[in-house]
Amino acid sequence: MVRSLFLFDMTFWLYLAALTLYIAYLFARRPAMALAPAGHSTDNFDERDGAWATQLGQIATLITVFGWIVNTGALFTRAFERMQTSGTFAPWSNQFEAMAYVSWAIILGYVLLELRYKIKAIGAFVVGIGFIAMGAASLLPYRYQTAEPLVPALNSYWIYIHVSITLTSYAAFAMAGGLGVMYLFKERAERRGSTSRFYAAFPDLETIDELGYKAITVGFPLLAFGIILGAMWANYAWGGYWSWDPKETWSLIVWLIYGAYIHARMTRGWEGHRAAVYAIFGFLMVVFCFWGVNFLLSGLHAYA
C-alpha cells in the first residue's frame, strides 16, 4: 500500500505542475498572432503562440502525460496490492481510488482532446478539474485511502464494469463543467471588450461551447450504461434491480438533468451561455451524487 500511495502523491504534484504550466502558457501567448480557427490543424505553433508560449505549452503537455503515466502506474500498483489481500483487484474500490480513477480519466480525455484539436488553452481548465479531483482525494482521511478488503456485497466481477463506466461518465461531465467555466470567462471578457493576451489565447466561444456539448454526449450514454449495469448487479446481489436508494436515485437524477440538456440544445437559445451554466450545474450535481450521497445520505449504497 505504501507504493501506491507514493505514486498517487507523485500524481498530485505532477498534475499541479501541469496546471501551473498551462496557466503560464495562457499568460505567455502573444495576442497579436492570429488565432487558429477552430479545428484548423496547425503545425507551426511558434507562429501561432510565440516562442515562449510554445515551449511552455509543450512542457505542460509533456508533464500532463507524465502525470497520467504515473497515475496509471499508481492504479496498477493499487490493483496489484489489492489482489494480494482480497478477491477483487479493481483499483476503484473505495472513495479515494474512485477519485484517483476519475482524475485519470479526465486527464486521459484531455490528452486525447488536445491531440485532436491542438487547443492548449483548454488545459488550464480541464487539467485544473483533474488536479482538483486528485487533490480532494488526497485530503480524504486515512481510512478511505487504504486498500482494505471489500465487504461481501462488493466482492464481485460487477465492480469492474459498473463502477468504472459510471466513473468515466463522471470524468466526461467534469470536463464539460471545466469547459463551461472557460466559456463564461471568455464570454465575460468579450463583453467587457478585453484585449488582454490571456483571453486572446482562448479559442472562440462557439468552439468551447461545442466541445462542452461533445463531452456531455460522451458522458450521457456512459452514464446510462453505468446505471443499467448497476441495476443488473443489484438484481444479482440484492434481489431487485431498482430500489430507489439515494445513490441509484441520484444517478438517475443526474442522468435526467443531462437528458434535459441534450434536448435543450435542440431548442433555440439554449446554446452558448445557458448551456455553459447548465454544464457547470450538472457537474455540481455529479459531485453531489459522487461525494454527497456517500457522506451525507445514508442507505444501502453508501460505500466510501
Next chain:
Amino acid sequence: MNGQSDAIPEQQSPRSPAPRLGWEEFSRELVEFFASIKLAMFLFLFIAITATIGTVIQQNERPESYIQEYGENTYRWFLRLGFIDVYHTWWFTSLLGLLCVNSLTCFYKRFPGVWRSMKQDRVSVSLDFVKGMKQQAEVSIASSKEVVSQQLAQHFIEKGYKVLAKNDPGEVTIYATKGVLGRVGAHMAHLSATVIIVGGLIGTYYGFQEFGVCLEGQTYHIPRGNFDIKVDKFWIDYHENGSVKSYNSTLTVIDGGKSAVTKTISVNDPLVYKGIWFYQSSYGDSWDQVEVARVNIKDKATDKVLKTVDLEWHKEQAVADLDLKLSITDFVADFAFNSTEKKVFSKTVEHANPAIRLAVNERNSVQSTPWVFYQFPDLFDIKESKYQFELVAYKPKKFTGLQIAKNPGINIVWTGSTMIVVGITLSSFIFHRRIWMKIVPAPEGVTVYVGGTTHKSQIDFQREFRKLTDKLRTFSASPV
C-alpha cells in the same frame, strides 16, 4: 445550428374531409404538445426534482420517526403529499407515464420523416441550394468533369459514404451521405423508455419480493413455487484481518419429494429455480437458539466455581463427579413474559436480555428447569439444589437471511435497457452528414461547387469539409 438543419421539408399527408376540421386542428395541436421538446425538458427536470424528495426524506419509515424528526404537522403534510413513499405515488407514476406518452408521440411524429429520408435521397438540387449551405466552397480544377466526378466518387466511397450521382447535360451532381443511423438512435432511445417503464410496471404488479430468516438444517416451503427449500449449511468466511469475506448457504431444492438442485449461494451469486430467485441477502444471530452455552456451576455453600461446562443445544451432558445432568432446552435473546398465555418469548431480535433455560437433573432426585440470565446471575435459585448456575458466555446460532423474488417483467426491462444504451450511443457518436457537389464546366476545366450539412457535431464536420476542399485542390495539375 445543431439539430434542425433538415434541408428537405416534410410531406404533409392529406387528412380526413372538411366536416371534422375542428377536431383535426385540435388533434394536431395535441400531438404537437405531447411531442414537444419543451415538454420533455420539463418532465426530465420535474421528475429529477421530485425524485430528490425521496432521498432527503427517509422513505417508508414508521410514523414515530417522522413525528420525532419533523413534528406532527409536517408529518401530516408528508402523508397528504405522499412524501413517505414518493416513488409509488399516483402522481410520480403519472409523470413517468407522461414521459412515455411524450417519447412515443415524438416517435410517431418524427420517425416517419427520418425513415423516409433514409429511403429517398434527394440528389437533384439547385446551384443556389448548394451555395446557400453553411459549409460551402467553390473550387476550380483544370480537368474534365468525368475525371473529377470519378475522383470525387472514389474519395467518398473510400470514406464509407453512400454516393449517388446524376448526369445532366452540362453538369454533374454528386450526392454523398453517411451516418443516417445516428438519426435512428434517438428514436430507438425514445421507444425504449416506454419499454423499460412497461417492464417495470409488469414486474411490480406480477412479481414479488420476500425476505426469509432461515436456520441451518431446516426445510421451508415456498408456496408460490410449490416446492421446498432446505438449508443444508450456512457459514461465514473471513479475511486475514478478521473482517467478513463472504457468507454462504448451501441450498437444496426439493420438488415433488425429490432433490432437484443443490447450489451454494453467496452474495452476488443467487439460485434460480422455476423463475424464483433466492439471494444470499444477510445473516444474523438467531433470537431463539444458541449453538453452545458456557455455564458455571457454583457451590452455594462456598460460592466457588466448581466446574465450567460447555453445553450444546438440546444435548444433555452429564457432569459425573457432581452427579449432575444438564441440557439447554430454550433460549431467548430478549427475555419477556406473556402473563396471559404464561409463555416466555423474545421481545426483540436484539440480544438485550439473553437467557437460557436449563434442564437440571441432580442426583436423579432434584429436577428443575430454571431460566438462567446472562446479565442477572443471581436472579433464580433452585431451593433443593447444592448448586447455583451462571451463564457466562454463549455462541448464538446464526440464521441466513434469504431474499426470495420473482420478476416477470425483467427481460422486458433488459431489452429496453439495451435499446436505450445502443440508441443513445448511436445518437452521440454517429452523425448524419450530407454533401452535395455540382461540377460545372468552366473556361479552364470545371468549377466544383461543394455544400455540406451535418445533423450534429459542427466542428468535426468543418474539419472534414476543409480536408475535402483541400483534397479537391490537389485534383488539378495547377492549383488555384
Next chain:
Amino acid sequence: MIVLVGAAILAVVFGIVWMQSAQYELLTVGKPAPDFALTDLNDKPQRLSDFRGKVVFLNFWATWCKPCREEMPSMEVLHKNFEKDGLVVLAVSIDRVTTTKDIPPFIKGMNLTFPVLIDSWGKTDKPYKRMGVPETFIIDQQGVIREIVIGPRDWTRLDSLQVLTTLLNVTPKAADAQSLDGGARKG
C-alpha cells in the same frame, strides 16, 4: 530541451514525494510517536513532546462513539491511580466542528479529570493512520510507541495493563483494578 525540462520536473516531484515518503509507512510498535500540537478544553496549546519523560496513554475518541463512552470510566481509574507514578492519560477527541460543542458536557457528565485535547481538523489522522475510534497508543518516556490497541478495552483488568505497568515500573495491586459494572462480559 523540452524533454530535459520535463525530466527535471519529474525528478523534482519524485524528490519531494520521496522526502515525505516516511509518512506512508505503517505505524508500529517501536517507532517514535509522531508529534502534534493541539489545544485543550481551556484553549491552551499542548504538544505531545511536552510530555517527554512521562509515559503517555494516548487515546483517540469521539463524542458519538459508544465504545469510547464505555471505555472512559476505566481510563479515569488509570489516571487517578497512576498519575503519581508518571502516567499521563491524554484523550484526543476527533470530533469535527459540528460536534465539538458536545465535548465539555460529555467530559463533565462522566466526571473525567484527565487532559482532553481537540483535533477538529484531523491533524492526527494521517500521522497515526487512524482507522476508527477508539484507538490507544501507549508511548514510553522517550516518545517511542510501545503498544497499539485498536478498539476499546477495560483498562481496569490486570491483563490490559501489562505493558503500562512495566513501563511505569510498578506492580498493580488487585485493589487498583476494580471491576466497574459488576456483570460478566460476553466471552
